[in-house]
Amino acid sequence: MGSDESGGRAADRVSVQPMDGGFGLRIDDRIERRRCEIRTNDSVEPAPADADAFRSPVDTAVSVTTDGLTFDEVSRGFVHGPDGPADIEYFRTTSFGPGEYVLELSGPVKIYATVRGPMEVDAQVAKLEISFERPQTVRIGARSYHERPAATVTTTDDPTDVMAAVSTFGSALKTTSSERSYPTLRGHPPAIERGDELSVPSGLTPPAEDVHVEVPERLRDVLVVAPLAYYLGAPVRPGPEPRLIVDGQSYGLDGAAGFETAVEHTLKRTFFLDCIVRTAGPRTVPLYERRVIEDRLDIPVSDRYGQSNADRLTAYMDVPYEAIAEYIPTWKLSARVEPKSESLETLPFLVNDLSVIRSPSTPTTTSTSPSPFEGGPDGTRTDSHDTNSTVQPEQADSLEQAWVGDGAPMGASKALPAAFRNRLDRDRRDGPIEIVVVCNDDQMLEERNVVEQVYGSRKELPMDVTVYEGLNTQRLRLLLESDVDFFHYIGHVDDEGLECPDGKVDAATLDDVSLDIFFLNACRSYQQGRHLIENGAIGGVVTLDDVINSGAVRIGKTLAKLLNYGFPLRSGLNIARDRSIVGSQYLVIGDGNADIAQVEPGVALLTAVDSTPDGYDLTVSTYPTSEGGMGTQFRPAIPGVDEVYLCPGTLPTFEVTAEEIREYFSTSVFPVLLDGEFTWSDRATVSDAE
Structure with missing residues (x-):
């Protein structure tokens, strides 16, 4: 080895x-x-x-x-x-x-x-x-499912050099067959760092010899096509207009819907049809999407399996996007990325998620006064753009949204290069998962009591949970610099730091943050969360403005249960936001894929159960996890359901009896919307139809 x-x-x-x-x-x-x-x-x-x-x-x-x-x-x-x-x-x-x-x-x-x-x-x-x-x-x-870049490419800010860097992404693919649609057969793209000259390590040649992408020499265009080039294993070259060249045949990437939409549709079409074609291989899988879509396709699925990358792609490009759009799984992530050199280091990590990348148009910018984003007690600022503005990125057709650029985003996660670097540098740890809860606010003891019961409640997963009340500054500093998997803070935060009985701890002054993931459930905690990321943390949940205690408690209790169940930060917060009127003030900062626990059934679930005159309608929504990215398959544990479904997304509704629901609820503990009320499968009660 x-x-x-x-x-x-x-x-x-x-x-x-x-x-x-x-x-x-x-x-x-x-x-x-x-x-x-x-x-x-x-x-x-x-x-x-x-x-x-x-x-x-x-x-x-x-x-x-x-x-x-x-x-x-x-x-x-x-x-x-x-x-x-x-x-x-x-x-x-x-x-x-x-x-x-x-x-x-x-x-x-x-x-x-x-x-x-x-x-x-x-x-x-x-x-x-x-x-x-x-x-x-x-x-x-x-x-292990742990993936990391196999190499680092150094590039200047020149668009042609960035093209050369992006061209190396496809070298991480473990195959260019239709099986690349399985997440475990797509390796992590090489990392990018900025330098004075282009430097590409040997062995990073893109595998597709008969496919390439052409775009004008503009940084924005290169960023947008990066996920497509990665998935196709194709190099990116300068050209007068955006287009895809497949075995000498040209396909325009700047049609009536626009450049970014054309690239998005090409990526989604290719990925989805690969998912269909792979079922014709030796692993016979009863895929729902193949059954409902195959008759609409003019390409015999069984004939496409085993074809070359170029031959399959040529056939795929003849399939109208509108004919398959409703069956494409809900996309995991869309990212608005400002076309500037500071965005380059984040690019490989977005591409690893097969994110759809678009440039911001003109996001709404709102000055905040007094600013919740000021630096330490000396008034210094770490980011002049982030210190006094929020942005409202356009919403996208995906489960999750990320923002790469200046400002603190509303309704999206704030991706930071330091968070991804910190995750790659994570050391081995033995023993149980270490969780620390600090409650420095007597008015939020309800949240403290609930989360103490929630964290560590899974008998099959060992967790060491420690709860502190009224922690002083010296002990809090030591805690933030210790090897903790998850830190949940309940209390007050302002521009001077996290509040303690004897003063405040400014995360900007910490020497080395060794904790991984955090939740700062306090007013205006964005800037302190950012300091934690810059000093070593991986990801966390923070607030942009004041939040009322009752709303903060509701968010805290719900998010604690979702994280304990296995939801990653980004998708967990998306669900928890809907549980409180102050939900819009919360956002993920850093790596939104970070989580504190494994999920029991392999993918994270949210199940809706609605009463009908004859029984119940059951609708399962699946969410991605670190083990289950785009291309994962899932079979719900419902008797009589033999087909598997692509994740993430919402499965078709099943008509079930009360007994079938009770049997389904007994398989594991997961969140449930029972006739619109949020609960959990181990607490939900359904009655037999009269």
Whole structure:
């Protein structure tokens, strides 16, 4: 195994230890802070195994001798055997005959297990049981989902140099086949830093030799096409007008709808049709979107699988966008990026999310007086534009919005390059997830009491929760500079810092912020949150203006539950905002993908249940997580539902009985809108129809 900048050898990122009593294995991702368990019927002693013996890459491998395995929190699985891969389906027991098999399981970490048949596979929502006729030696490999740029490209501000830098993004793709639509087969684009001359490390050649993108030599145009060039594995070259060149054939990217819309539609069309075509491969998947869209396509899906990048793309470009638009999954992220050199360092991280990138038009700018964004007690300012203005970015057709530029955005997250760099530099951590709650406001004890009960309430996920009241300045400074996974502050903040009984702590004066994620539930906490990011934190939730206590408590309680459940900051706050009239004053700063816990079913869910005369309508909305980006598939744990659906987005509504809902609610704990009222699946009650 080679070295890894995020924490030494790759094997050190993932550890495998026997569970208490030896009845199974505990697998810990020490970078992403993920955990999964594999239980056995009898005590086992894991022995080191050859990680290179697996066909797919793994970070570490062990072998055990057992007559059965039980995997918890598996969201998706395949059995690869002599007859090809077979999908593991919920609520079904499947028998496999003699032969060599590889189990491929998606969960908090990626798991592969090499076994021998005969065997039985019993798949339930909360667990997957594998039974053998007699004890055998099983090799188990595990891989972290942690991704980081493989290299750093230095570029000047000249648009042609930026084109060369963006052209390297596609080198991160692990394939240019339709399977690139799986998030695990798209590597992280190289990082970008600004310098006096262009410098591209060797080995970053874009893989698409017969596809390229042309745009005029304008920074704005290069930024907009960056996600498309990455997904296509294509270089970006100067040209008189925006266009896509596929095997010598030209497709304009500046039609009636405009340049940015044309690029967005080309990216979404290509990605979506790749998701459809990949189902014709050896992994037969009953994809809902393929069933409803295939008859509308003039391109036989089965004929496109295995074709070259250029041949597939040529066929895709003949498909009218309007014919497929309603079935394209809801896009995860749209970003408004100011076309300036300061935006370049953030670009690879937006592209890694397949974000749609647009330039701001003329956002509304509102001066704030008195300013909530002033610097430290000496009156210094860290960003002259951010100190006295908010911006109102145009809303986009996506679950989440991000802003890269001057000002504090309303209704979007504020992406900062320092946050992404800090995440890449995250060190390995062992032990439980460390959560600290500080309540320095007696009027918000209700929030303190609730979050103390919420954090650490998941029995399968160890968390060490510490709660302080009335913490003084010295202890708060030490806390902010310590290795804490999540910091939840309840109290008051002003331009001088976070309030304590004996004074204030200005985050700008901290030497080194080692905590990862924070929630500053206080008035006007934006600038203090920004200082935390600049000094080492990854992401957080802050406020732009004054918030009334009752509204802040409601937001705090809801967001705490969503984060504990596994929602990332950005999507969690989007839901929590709707729970309070002061929700518009909250925003995410830094890396909006940051989270504090893994989500149980693999993707984050919000389920709406509405009463009908004959029963209930059940509608599931899926949200992306660090394990499940664009291209993830999801099958709801509803009896009788055999199809899988692309994430994120809202699934079709299912007509269900009260008993089916109760069974669905028992699978895990997730947020529910029950006849419009916000609650949780372990608290929701439904009645049988009369």
